[in-house]
Amino acid sequence: MEEFEINLIEKSKQGDVESFEMLIKSYQTLAYNIAFRMLGNVEDASDATQEALVKVFKSIHSFQGQSSFSTWLYRIVTNTCLDELRKRKRQKVYSYHNPVEMEDGEIDRDVVDPNSSTEEIFEKKEEIKSIQDAIQALPEQHKTVIILRDIKGLSYEQISEILDCPQGTIKSRISRARLALKDIITNRELYQKPHV
Structure with missing residues (x-):
């Protein structure tokens, strides 16, 4: 410090x-x-x-x-x-x-390329919303580690201290959380595909 x-x-x-x-x-x-x-x-x-x-x-x-x-x-x-x-x-x-x-002018958001077409911007926003919804559907433990590691970019050491867990536990929890998130997104995509 x-x-x-x-x-x-x-x-x-x-x-x-x-x-x-x-x-x-x-x-x-x-x-x-x-x-x-x-x-x-x-x-x-x-x-x-x-x-x-x-x-x-x-x-x-x-x-x-x-x-x-x-x-x-x-x-x-x-x-x-x-x-x-x-x-x-x-x-x-x-x-x-x-x-x-916030007061200091920083915003946490996904930046969309200003040169993108309207359709590309819409698809990007839909994709972001889909991921956000999938994260919200995760169990509490998985949601927390995904947010701290993959969205906020904190180190394993920081997350270990924040959650008062050994780093090994944090790493395996993140790995399981990523798999669970992938499953949620995949299942939603399959469900949303039009049946022929």
């Missing part, structure tokens, strides 16, 4: 709200995007991100620096989302929205 970040953490531990806001500014977009991918809609993602950041502020005194601050924060975000998913396990509702732009 950089000295500047360490100073902000120490001030945040003393209850300095301004230092805390500076500390989390660079992490808010990724925190929100993890929540969006896990929960599937803008409103729930915003609520979960806010709830997680409140938890981070309230428990920052317990941060010992054994992992990076970002990993610790993303662990709280992920656990907050998992709690929400468990609450609504019996009511699987998924709505597809584009993530909203």
Whole structure:
């Protein structure tokens, strides 16, 4: 960790709200995007991100620096989302929205080539939606590792720390999750093909 970040953490531990806001500014977009991918809609993602950041502020005194601050924060975000998913396990509702732009201007979205034809853009959006829907259909454990590894690009080490699991378990879980995702997409494509 950089000295500047360490100073902000120490001030945040003393209850300095301004230092805390500076500390989390660079992490808010990724925190929100993890929540969006896990929960599937803008409103729930915003609520979960806010709830997680409140938890981070309230428990920052317990941060010992054994992992990076970002990993610790993303662990709280992920656990907050998992709690929400468990609450609504019996009511699987998924709505597809584009993530909203965050304060620092970053947006997490798939970029469509501006030179693409209307048909190509439509097909790309349909493909993205199909993958999003398939991810939402995955069991909780599989969904989490796919989002953290394949969508957010976190390292096995970071995911291991976030989920408090050995790296070997994370790797095998990711492998199973990818196979499950492939099966869901393949089955949906077969189901949607017109029967001759």
